[in-house]
Amino acid sequence: MTSLTQVKQYGLYVNGEWETTAEKMEVLNKYTQQPAAEISVATKDDVNKAVASAKEALKNTFSPYERYEVLMKAAELLLSRQEEFAKILATEVGKSIRESRGEVERAATTLQISAEEAKRIHGEGVPVESAQGSESRMAFTVKVPVGVVAAITPFNVPINLVCHKLGPAIAAGNSVVLKPAEVTPICALKLAELMEEAGLPKGRLQVLTGDGAEIGEWLLENQEVNMFTFTGSPRVGELIRSKAGLRKVSLELGNNSATVVHKDADLEKAASLISQKSFNNAGQVCISVQRIYVHTNIYTAFVNKLKEKTEKLVVGNPMDEQTDIGPMIRLKEAERVEEWVKEAVEEGAKIELGGKRDGAFYLPTILTNVNDEMKVCRQEVFGPVVAIAQYDEIDEVISKVNDSDYGLQAGLFTNDLQFAMKAAREIEVGGLIVNDASAYRVDHMPYGGVKKSGNGKEGPKYAIEEMTEERIIVLNL
CATH class of the missing domain: 3.40.605.10 (Aldehyde Dehydrogenase; Chain A, domain 1)
Structure with missing residues (x-):
C-alpha cells in the first residue's frame, strides 16, 4: 500500500x-x-x-x-x-x-x-x-x-x-x-x-x-x-x-465541554488557551471548549480578547503550513452547525465572530447572549462554535456547568485555591483542568467521563x- x-x-x-x-x-x-x-x-x-x-x-x-x-x-x-x-x-x-x-x-x-x-x-x-x-x-x-x-x-x-x-x-x-x-x-x-x-x-x-x-x-x-x-x-x-x-x-x-473564567483569572492566558482549544480540528474534538462561563466583572474584556485571538486563526487548505483550521468531516456536518447557529440567533444569540459556512468549512464562531437551552449549549456541537455566558456567584456557575447530560472534562481559570478545590469536589466530570481549557490531555493520564460521556x-x-x-x-x- x-x-x-x-x-x-x-x-x-x-x-x-x-x-x-x-x-x-x-x-x-x-x-x-x-x-x-x-x-x-x-x-x-x-x-x-x-x-x-x-x-x-x-x-x-x-x-x-x-x-x-x-x-x-x-x-x-x-x-x-x-x-x-x-x-x-x-x-x-x-x-x-x-x-x-x-x-x-x-x-x-x-x-x-x-x-x-x-x-x-x-x-x-x-x-x-x-x-x-x-x-x-x-x-x-x-x-x-x-x-x-x-x-x-x-x-x-x-x-x-x-x-x-x-x-x-x-x-x-x-x-x-x-x-x-x-x-x-x-x-x-x-x-x-x-x-x-x-x-x-x-x-x-x-x-x-x-x-x-x-x-x-x-x-x-x-x-x-x-x-x-x-x-x-x-x-x-x-x-x-x-x-x-x-x-x-x-x-x-463525547461532551459539551464547559470552561469557567473567574474574575481573578489571567485574561491573556485564558483567552489564548481557550482560542487554541476551542477550534482544533474544526472543533471536532470530544473535549473542545463549547460552553464558556465568564464572571460578570471581566466579561466584556474577555470577549474582546477571545475575538482578538480567534481572528488570527487561518482557515484553509490543511496541507498549507499556515493553516490552523481545515474543513469539517462532511458537508452535512457543516450544514448542521450552520443550522444550529442560525437557530441560536433566532432565539436571541449574538454572533460576535464567524457564523459563516463555505462548503464543508465553517468559520470559527463566537456566540454571546446565549441561554442554556439552546442547542449550541445543551447538545454537543462538535464544530468550531463556542457560546459565552455570564455568571456572578461560584455556586451559580458550578450549577450551570453541571446542568448537562455530559461530564467528560471541564476547565477552570482561577487563582483562588478554595474555588479550585470546591470545583474539584462538586463539578460532575471525569477530569477538571485548572488554569487551562477543558481540552487539555496528555496520553498517560486517566481519561474518561461520567453521565452520557x-x-x-x-x-x-x-x-x-x-x-x-x-x-x-x-x-x-
Missing part, C-alpha cells in the same frame, strides 16, 4: 493477510471533496473470520517482554514515517498538517507508554491466612487478558485514538479486532502494516473496514468477542451496552485495568 497520493484500493487485514472484497467504499479528500482512496467493505463472514482468527492467536504464547518489544518498535517506525502519516491525516480528516504531525507524535508516545505498561501488569498478595481456619493457606492474584477485544474508533483522531485502544490491548496480551471510522480508515490500515513490520504475531490484530452500523452489529452478535471499547456518540454507545450483555464495555461518548478510562495504564481480569490463586500448604 502507498500513501494517499492518488486513488488507491485498500483491503481488509484478516489473519495476517490483506484481502479485498467485491464491495468498495470511497474515502474522500476532505479539502477537495474528491475520492482519495477506496476501501473494501467487510461482510458478516469477514467479521466472523476475523474474530475466529483473533481467538486462535490467543493460543500462542506472547510474553510481556515480547509485547513491549513489538510496541516500542512500532512507535519507532511510526516516528520515522511521521510525515507520511501526517499527510494521510490531513487528507482523510481535513485537520491541518501541523496538527496532524502532532497527532502522529502523540500516537507514537501512546504506543511507547503502552509498551512500558506491558512490563508492569501485576497482581497482589491476599492475606487469606488471616481468616480463621485458613492459617495454612496463602493467596495471590494475577492479571489475565480478557481475550478478543473489539475496538471501534472515531474519525476525528484516527491514529492516536486507535493507538489508545490497540496499544493497551496488545500490552495486556489480548487480540484486537479493529473497526476504524469509514470516513477515516487509511491511517488504521497503514498502522496495521506497521505493526506487522514491528513483529506483531499473526492474528493479534484484525482491521475491518466498511459500514460501521453493520460491522458493529455483527461484532455484537459474535459471542467470541469478550470486550468492546468504543469512542463515538452516546446513541451508539447505549446500543452497544444494551446488546453486549455481560461482556465488558468501555465507552467514551461514558464509562471506563483511557490512558494505557488505566485501559489495561479495563482490558484484564483479576484471578485469585489460593494455595493450601
Whole structure:
C-alpha cells in the first residue's frame, strides 16, 4: 500500500493477510471533496473470520517482554514515517498538517507508554491466612487478558485514538479486532502494516473496514468477542451496552465541554488557551471548549480578547503550513452547525465572530447572549462554535456547568485555591483542568467521563485495568 497520493484500493487485514472484497467504499479528500482512496467493505463472514482468527492467536504464547518489544518498535517506525502519516491525516480528516504531525507524535508516545505498561501488569498478595481456619493457606492474584477485544474508533483522531485502544490491548496480551471510522480508515490500515513490520504475531490484530452500523452489529452478535471499547456518540454507545450483555464495555461518548473564567483569572492566558482549544480540528474534538462561563466583572474584556485571538486563526487548505483550521468531516456536518447557529440567533444569540459556512468549512464562531437551552449549549456541537455566558456567584456557575447530560472534562481559570478545590469536589466530570481549557490531555493520564460521556478510562495504564481480569490463586500448604 502507498500513501494517499492518488486513488488507491485498500483491503481488509484478516489473519495476517490483506484481502479485498467485491464491495468498495470511497474515502474522500476532505479539502477537495474528491475520492482519495477506496476501501473494501467487510461482510458478516469477514467479521466472523476475523474474530475466529483473533481467538486462535490467543493460543500462542506472547510474553510481556515480547509485547513491549513489538510496541516500542512500532512507535519507532511510526516516528520515522511521521510525515507520511501526517499527510494521510490531513487528507482523510481535513485537520491541518501541523496538527496532524502532532497527532502522529502523540500516537507514537501512546504506543511507547503502552509498551512500558506491558512490563508492569501485576497482581497482589491476599492475606487469606488471616481468616480463621485458613492459617495454612496463602493467596495471590494475577492479571489475565480478557481475550478478543473489539475496538471501534472515531474519525476525528484516527491514529492516536486507535493507538489508545490497540496499544493497551496488545500490552495486556489480548487480540484486537479493529473497526476504524469509514470516513477515516487509511491511517488504521497503514498502522496495521506497521505493526506487522514491528513483529506483531499473526492474528493479534484484525482491521475491518466498511459500514460501521453493520460491522458493529455483527461484532455484537459474535459471542467470541469478550470486550468492546468504543469512542463515538452516546446513541451508539447505549446500543452497544444494551446488546453486549455481560461482556465488558468501555465507552467514551463525547461532551459539551464547559470552561469557567473567574474574575481573578489571567485574561491573556485564558483567552489564548481557550482560542487554541476551542477550534482544533474544526472543533471536532470530544473535549473542545463549547460552553464558556465568564464572571460578570471581566466579561466584556474577555470577549474582546477571545475575538482578538480567534481572528488570527487561518482557515484553509490543511496541507498549507499556515493553516490552523481545515474543513469539517462532511458537508452535512457543516450544514448542521450552520443550522444550529442560525437557530441560536433566532432565539436571541449574538454572533460576535464567524457564523459563516463555505462548503464543508465553517468559520470559527463566537456566540454571546446565549441561554442554556439552546442547542449550541445543551447538545454537543462538535464544530468550531463556542457560546459565552455570564455568571456572578461560584455556586451559580458550578450549577450551570453541571446542568448537562455530559461530564467528560471541564476547565477552570482561577487563582483562588478554595474555588479550585470546591470545583474539584462538586463539578460532575471525569477530569477538571485548572488554569487551562477543558481540552487539555496528555496520553498517560486517566481519561474518561461520567453521565452520557461514558464509562471506563483511557490512558494505557488505566485501559489495561479495563482490558484484564483479576484471578485469585489460593494455595493450601
